[in-house]
Amino acid sequence: MVDDSSLSRHVVVAPGMCSGGSLIFGQIGDWTWESVAAACHTNVHAARTSEGQPAYLSFYYFHVRGGQVVHPHGLTFGDELQVTSRVFQFGGQSVITLHRLAPAGLGLADAPLDPAELYERPHPDCLYAENFNRWIARSRPSSNRQLSEVAPPDFSYSGLPRLPNSYSPRTLVGRARETGSFYSAAPPGLVAAGPAHTSEYELDVARDLNGAGLVYFASYFSIFDTALLRVWRSLGRGDEHFLRRKVVDQKVGYFGNADPGAVFTITVHRWHSVAQPRIEIADMAMRDSGTGRLLAVAGIEIDGDASYMDASP
Numbered sequence: 001m002v003d004d005s006s007l008s009r010h011v012v013v014a015p016g017m018c019s020g021g022s023l024i025f026g027q028i029g030d031w032t033w034e035s036v037a038a039a040c041h042t043n044v045h046a047a048r049t050s051e052g053q054p055a056y057l058s059f060y061y062f063h064v065r066g067g068q069v070v071h072p073h074g075l076t077f078g079d080e081l082q083v084t085s086r087v088f089q090f091g092g093q094s095v096i097t098l099h100r101l102a103p104a105g106l107g108l109a110d111a112p113l114d115p116a117e118l119y120e121r122p123h124p125d126c127l128y129a130e131n132f133n134r135w136i137a138r139s140r141p142s143s144n145r146q147l148s149e150v151a152p153p154d155f156s157y158s159g160l161p162r163l164p165n166s167y168s169p170r171t172l173v174g175r176a177r178e179t180g181s182f183y184s185a186a187p188p189g190l191v192a193a194g195p196a197h198t199s200e201y202e203l204d205v206a207r208d209l210n211g212a213g214l215v216y217f218a219s220y221f222s223i224f225d226t227a228l229l230r231v232w233r234s235l236g237r238g239d240e241h242f243l244r245r246k247v248v249d250q251k252v253g254y255f256g257n258a259d260p261g262a263v264f265t266i267t268v269h270r271w272h273s274v275a276q277p278r279i280e281i282a283d284m285a286m287r288d289s290g291t292g293r294l295l296a297v298a299g300i301e302i303d304g305d306a307s308y309m310d311a312s313p
């Protein structure tokens, strides 16, 4: 630990941490749990409510900003990273954790991460992640449909630094929840690219559930990616292009979970930059197909290869 709220680690990227899928997001989430456990002196991995029911530090909002060198799908075996993490208090039931994944060769200082760096002056080579986690428990023991906010009694957060209000993601996430989109107003300089695409996804119990029986937070990334890949294929883009995609910004808001047997309807709107056709945004919402309940919203900004990121509808 660098100080009471900060950790730094040297990481050699292993097969379980990188891919064109969601492994890196799962790894960052594990670092969040480890960081919160260390900074809050709470057994995050086996937390219980005061009634003795399991409590989970659930992911409510996951934001990643990719850099020129380190970006989510650009890592490979043996890459060396310096990962710096810092935990901030965010009320009695939630916490915000920030991470910087820097190429080890940059030799950045092991100092506590200044939130202004992530929100205002990111290093162009680094990947930054922002995790907003809320403590939850099941309202009914056998169902993931009604989760409620409950923190374990030993969650101690008062010693953590506060995130300046101007950086709080609450308004952004609240709006995404209200409107089903991180881009309720057209993103500046971008225009809609083609019609919306809608597809269905059947929850895959062989892949999507975590060890606590909840839909795994990293699976939301792969479920959205599955929907996006379908759209890309319908546009004639090859799988190799999809695997090479460079994510410069990705946001996921988690508003509900689901039980085995669930089917999701995922709607994808695309936007592209008029000035830079390489830049494209996928604006996605995932709903329970049976009830229409909004479960998650994602926004992915991709800096693509001009040869396939065409500007046509």
Ligand code: KGA
Pocket: 056, 057, 058, 059, 060, 134, 136, 147, 148, 149, 170, 174, 177, 178, 210, 214, 215, 216, 217, 218, 254, 255, 256, 257
């Ligand atoms: N439209 C707009 N805003 C709304 C809204 C709506 N329809 N409903 C609620 N809100 C606002 C509300 O005003 C409040 O705002 C905030 O959303 C939370 O609402 O924070 P503010 O500004 O006061 P509320 O009622 O307090 O809670 P809730 O959303 O009903 O319930 C909270 C949880 C976290 C239980 C719920 O959002 C949820 O189930 N989310 C899914 C969490 C999840 O499943 N994550 C992935 C699970 O896996 C995981 O995390 C791990 C660890 N894993 O996989 O290993």
